[in-house]
Amino acid sequence: GLVVSPVRNAIWATAIAANTAALATGGAPDRIFTQGFWMCFIVPGGAGMTLCLLFATLLFSRREDHRGVAKLALVPGIMGISEPVVFGYPLVLNPTFAIPFIFNSSISAAIAMVAINIGFLPCNTFDVPFGVPVILNAFLSFGWQGVVIQLITFAVCTLVWMPFVLIANKQAREEAKVEAAA
DSSP, X not given: OTTTHHHHHHXXXXXXXXXXXXXXXXXXXXXXXXXXXXXXXXXXXXXXXXXXXXXXXXXXXXXXHHHHHHHHHHHHHHTTOOHHHHHHTTOTTOHHHHHHHHHHHHHHHHHHHHHHHTTSSOOOSOOOOTTSOTTHHHHHXXXXXXXXXXXXXXXXXXXXXHHHHHHHHHHHHHHHHHHHHO
């Protein structure tokens, strides 16, 4: 993200300025891709929707190591900081969690884009900075509709993480059997 931020941030600044200008002149904001959209629907809770991995872990995991990381990473995750999860599980080069880590942000973005295209979710005219807790960031940027869509994306992405958390449970049981036999 930091590598492309000089280009991405310029595009976001132009988009939010156009949305604000449209609102000021009585028009409807129509620029979807802003920093607010990114923070609320592509990376809320961290890259790869890792906050949803924490939810899935707390709901479905039997692995004490993963549950411990999830408990420690929950508050930072609510603020959009995913490093405790990324390096605590670890997610880097982890084939078990690669698929949801790669695709969940796209799934969440698609849900939000559909909500905008059908007229339920307005384009935002105010970008909340990084570090504002989830739910609050969606409310401030998009109103109550943003909260509804963010909750929907959290539910969907948690369900996407669920089978992979269950696979990790099975892997841990198999590893424990191998260690016990050795």
